[in-house]
Amino acid sequence: MLEIEDVRAGYGRSTVVHGVSVSVPRDGVAAVLGHNGAGKSTLLRAAAGLLVPGSGTVRLDGEDVTRLRPHQRVARGMAYVPQGQQSFPHLTTAENLRLVADGRRGGREAVAEALDLFPALRTLSGRRAGLLSGGHRQQLAIARALVTRPRVLLLDEPTEGIQPSVVAEIEETILTLARSGGLSVLLVEQHLGFALRAAARYWVLEAGRTTLSGTGGPDAERPVREALSV
Template sequence: MLQMLDVEAGYGRTSVIHGVTVEVPADGVAAVMGHNGAGKTTLLRAAVGLLPVRAGRILLDGEDVTGLAPHQRVRRGLAYVPQGQQSFGQMTTAENLQVVADGKRNGQTLIDEALDLFPVLRDLLTRRAGLLSGGQRQQLAIARALITEPRLLILDEPTEGIQPSVVSEIERTIMALTGRGGLSVLLVEQHVGFALNAAGRYYVLASGRVTAEGSGGTTASTDVRAAMAI
């Protein structure tokens, strides 16, 4: 679904990622892991189009989107949930969902489906998003992204600062979504156990380069931890 081929990107005169190749399988999950400063978020910003690439190509379902703006990639089925449980804090949970659903003929159906995936949000529809817990805001952010009906969902550190029970719920939701087909996920994560449980393929970044890659699953944990020098 997504191929990032020999991608280089950075800020100003500083290069952050160097010749990185990452592939996300159709209807599957790929995880990118690494310590802070490894270049993970830069990689995602390049995938979304928020950061122009200096070299390499980005293909979305076989189409070269390297030169397309972020909104053009969104129209082709890409959705991005950035780090930090972002929401419209002064709006209610319901309003946060509705603002994404507006303009879609099946908007209410999409909202209902998102609430089925994250039922805790049903009891919080009238509460302002700024008053939700970090875990609740993260679920809201993912629900909003899913209302856009993406073919590729990009998640940046979805478990950061979230209690274990919510981490497990997000993991189950990701696996359920990819298991029914029609959705691929690119996951950036420092939580090794979560990433390997969810992903069929993993990549480890260090200093902007891929230092290890392989198939996911819990048996890969030793190799990943060694690559990350944990």
């Protein structure tokens, strides 16, 4: 579904990602793991089109999208949720969702489906996004991405800095989406237990290079933790 092949990317003259390849399965989850500064977010930004790779290829469902702009990738079925629980803080929860839905075919239905996944947002529909808790802002950020009805969802640290009760809800939603079919997920996450439960495949980055990769599941946690302890 999404293939990142031998991508090098960075900022100005500084290369952060050095020839990384990641393959996201159709209707499944791939996880990119590593410490802060390992290049995980840079890799996602290159996949989303926010950075143009110095070399390498990004393919979406077989199409080379390496040089396409972010909105062109969205039109082809890609959605990106960056770090930081991003939203329009002065708009209400409902207005944030309508802003994405307006002009889209089936937009109203897509909003209803997203709210079914995050029912707490229904009760907060009239509250400004800037007044929501961090966990609910993250739910809103994911819901906004889902309103576009993507085929591939890129999630950058979706559980970072969020209260445990909401983390559990977000984890369950991501697992439900992956299991229901029709959506592939590329997940950058430091919560190893969740990432390895969700992911069919994982890649560990260190200083912008892949140091370990393998099949997800409980048996993967020990080698991943050992790799990250070095």
